[in-house]
Amino acid sequence: MHVTCPSRTALRVAQRRAAHQVLDLPRVFDDPLALRILGLEGDPAARPLLEAADASPYARGLRAFLAARSRFAEEALRQAVDLGVDQYVVLGAGLDTFGCRNPYPELRVFEVDRPEMQAWKRARLAGAGIPAPASLRFAPVDLATQDLLAELPRAGFDPAAPALFAWLGVAQYLPAAEVLATLRAVTRLPEDSAVVFDYALAPHLIEPRLRGVYDALAARVAAAGEPFQSGFDPAALRADLAGMGFTAVSDLGPDELTARYFADRDDGLGIRGFTRLVHAIV
Numbered sequence: 634m635h636v637t638c639p640s641r642t643a644l645r646v647a648q649r650r651a652a653h654q655v656l657d658l659p660r661v662f663d664d665p666l667a668l669r670i671l672g673l674e675g676d677p678a679a680r681p682l683l684e685a686a687d688a689s690p691y692a693r694g695l696r697a698f699l700a701a702r703s704r705f706a707e708e709a710l711r712q713a714v715d716l717g718v719d720q721y722v723v724l725g726a727g728l729d730t731f732g733c734r735n736p737y738p739e740l741r742v743f744e745v746d747r748p749e750m751q752a753w754k755r756a757r758l759a760g761a762g763i764p765a766p767a768s769l770r771f772a773p774v775d776l777a778t779q780d781l782l783a784e785l786p787r788a789g790f791d792p793a794a795p796a797l798f799a800w801l802g803v804a805q806y807l808p809a810a811e812v813l814a815t816l817r818a819v820t821r822l823p824e825d826s827a828v829v830f831d832y833a834l835a836p837h838l839i840e841p842r843l844r845g846v847y848d849a850l851a852a853r854v855a856a857a858g859e860p861f862q863s864g865f866d867p868a869a870l871r872a873d874l875a876g877m878g879f880t881a882v883s884d885l886g887p888d889e890l891t892a893r894y895f896a897d898r899d900d901g902l903g904i905r906g907f908t909r910l911v912h913a914i915v
């Protein structure tokens with residue numbers, strides 16, 4: 634796991650998804666490529682390495698959240714596909730593997746990431762022997778400086794047809810104005826378009842007992858060159874989403890997600906923390 638990746642956070646998330654595959658049974662999120670994309674499949678050292686990297690109780694809760702959010706996105710995708718949506722845009726895709734596992738014959742998957750991260754991922758897929766199917770299109774876009782809806786059609790995206798956007802683990806790293814601008818862009822697409830994203834609570838809304846954990850994580854990601862730049866008040870965000878034109882919004886916190894995905898386990902795995910998951914439909 635001594636690899637250099639342009640996005641340290643994308644690598645850590647991928648390692649935690651891989652850890653979930655081997656450490657948390659039953660799994661909340663099945664990703665048969667999670668180990669392979671990291672070059673860990675079949676490696677007897679994988680389990681101890683992943684265990685050591687994720688040893689603290691807080692790390693376990695974070696891993697639970699990452700598993701739940703990927704499952705949440707892929708459940709929203711199932712729902713969208715059932716409505717006839719055939720475009721799925723993975724924003725800030727990092728090492729997400731859905732595009733290489735896509736089971737829906739009509740679905741085109743567009744991965745958006747910063748050009749250097751995307752190039753690194755494509756080399757990683759090739760190195761790991763994971764074919765990128767024809768349904769997977771790559772759109773190198775920096776969301777901080779480029780217009781998403783202007784760039785996506787270059788990769789074959791049809792702005793006249795609905796799409797589901799998955800935007801996981803990215804909003805926190807962008808200023809609030811950029812987060813809202815990207816969400817607003819989704820509402821310019823036809824009815825049945827939707828977005829799934831996670832966000833952090835505004836720091837003043839984080840419970841005091843979790844504030845130290847937040848501060849430590851914020852310091853770590855800042856040191857890795859990807860500082861947290863936004864946090865939201867759920868009530869204000871809901872009002873913003875309604876004002877933009879989203880007609881149905883579900884916004885789930887740690888307790889609701891734990892009840893939905895981690896009930897009836899005997900290993901105590903569940904979510905604690907300050908991040909929430911939203912599914913908003915145009």
Ligand SMILES: C[S@@+](CC[C@H](N)C(=O)[O-])C[C@H]1O[C@@H](n2cnc3c(N)ncnc32)[C@H](O)[C@@H]1O
Pocket residue numbers: 640642643646647724725726727728729745746747750774775776777778800801802803806
């Ligand atoms: C924490 S990772 C999450 C990766 C992936 N969504 C996942 O859940 O595995 C954040 C990702 O957002 C990408 N990202 C951050 N800022 C971005 C920007 N301005 N434009 C495009 N991608 C960005 C990073 O390159 C990285 O791949």
